[in-house]
Amino acid sequence: MPFPATHPSLASALAARGYEEPTPVQQAVLQGETEGRDLLVSAQTGSGKTVAYGLAAAPTLLGEEARFGRAQRPLALVIAPTRELAVQVHKELGWLYADAGARIVPCIGGMDVRREARALEGGCHIVVGTPGRLCDHLSRGRLDLSALRVVVLDEADEMLDLGFKDELDQLLAAMPAERRTLLFSATIAREIANLARKYQRDALRIDTVSGAKQHADIEYRAVLAAPHEAEQAVVNVLRWFESPTAMVFCSTREMVRHLQSSLMERGFTSVALSGELSQTERSRALELLRSGGARVCVATDVAARGIDLPGLELVIHAALPTDSATLLHRSGRTGRAGNKGTCVLVVPQIRRRKAEQLLMGARVQAHWSSAPTADEIRARDGERLLADPILIEEPTPEDQTLAQSLLAGRTPEEIAAALVRLYRARLPDPEEIRTVQPGPAPRQSTREPAPQNRYEQREAHRERHPRVAQGGGEGVWFGMPVGRKDKADPKWLVPLICRLGGVTKRDIGLIRIMDSETRFEIAPEMAERFASCISGAEDDEVRIQPASAPPSSGGTHRRDSAGAPVRRGPPGGDRPRSASRSPSSRKRAG
Structure with a gap:
């Protein structure tokens, strides 16, 4: 399905990036009935909603003009709950509006506030920021919202969960009444509906979640681990899939530090991502993942939203999330924009009931199995070696000369054995763990009044x-x-x-x-x-x-x-x- 009619400047940007078909949320916001209206949109993570609201805002921001005029007071404001999401939005809108000559300024906690102040003073068309930093600029007179035409509340449910309601009230109260308000949320709970009634006018409700299978491009697996062997199970899951990039979620910063250090000792190139890191450290970690300098990202839920890594094919829950919504947001780091991904929950036996409840609440089905054993991983390594494209590539003259030199003094079996050793030497050793058969689900206890004596x-x-x-x-x-x-x-x-x-x-x-x-x-x-x-x-x-x-x-x-x-x-x-x-x-x- 081709993209519906979009602004010419944005259409050329989409073509240059290889966008041929819209995602459901992009298709929905570009229908004729949405033009000029407030939108209340429910869309799951990884659905392409950043591009969606960028396209939806274009007619209001550009009108019939091919490019923006002189940058003065901002015409659009995008509010995101986390630093990572704000950085990602700034990057996405940057290429989408590049041909339109947009000047986009980020206002993100942890960044250089003086540089942001200078950028705002110099004028801009679009501002992307986190609630706290935006309120700081607003209260100091650096951010003038009087000319605003469009405001986007991205991941509104997360902003309310993080306690940003007061900041949202302060920002929205400083905007003109005659504006478009585009509210995007994974779910439309009561608090979101109340926010929409308060700040939107006759909003068009768009639902791209209900009726659609949750994370259709993600394969869910749950592996049972023996007590005290969850860390070893994580190692073996990483080795089993050998994803170019993987993300491992932990419950605490201390667990992130321990697991990331443990993976490094085992030979995995990895980085850590948690709330205690500065924005510069977070950006450096993400750049290592994008450039291939690191293969595994060990993170807290700070990375559950707003991070888009190319080649991220595997998400591992080393610690079970607290609720089903967090499970979906963590898992949504993979299987994005039509790509396939795998999500693995590492489940200690005594927490199987909790894992089943999380999966049921998220409305996803998982395949249950034991964690891969060391013998199974070694057998899989052998299959990968035999299927490696290097074995069928046409050799260069230099390769043939060296191969003949090797064959002159060694048998083919000796050379093949050396190749196997070289292949294994670059791989971390799998862990010897116990096999835990899934079997039937454990009994569910019923809540009764606590005995008194x-x-x-x-x-x-x-x-x-x-x-x-x-x-x-x-x-x-x-x-x-x-x-x-x-x-x-x-x-x-x-x-x-x-x-x-x-x-x-x-x-x-x-x-x-x-x-x-x-x-x-x-x-x-x-x-x-x-x-x-x-x-x-x-x-x-x-x-x-x-x-x-x-x-x-x-x-x-x-x-x-x-x-x-x-x-x-x-x-x-x-x-x-x-x-x-x-x-x-x-x-x-x-």
């Missing part, structure tokens, strides 16, 4: 785990060679079982500690996954193996709902012996 806690636990109250036998038993002589105690046995088996305390039933071994129950629905996890345990870990139900004698421990051990004696009323008692006390008792 230990008696109520125990009774609530019996209701949730009837097999415990009935003395066991309904779960699947496992055993480990650790007993009373090793001072076995549920206080450290339970965390060990959870870590090695990828389960939670609620999945553990009876624990029976005997002289030289301990046997315990695992919920039937978790038993298969538990067996898969323990089969991949390291050799120096405590070995856990399937076992039969223990004899009725010996102390039995179970967990109450608060996680504390509760002892129950064997049949016959004998007092159970606690694994935490000292040898001397056991001797006195015996």
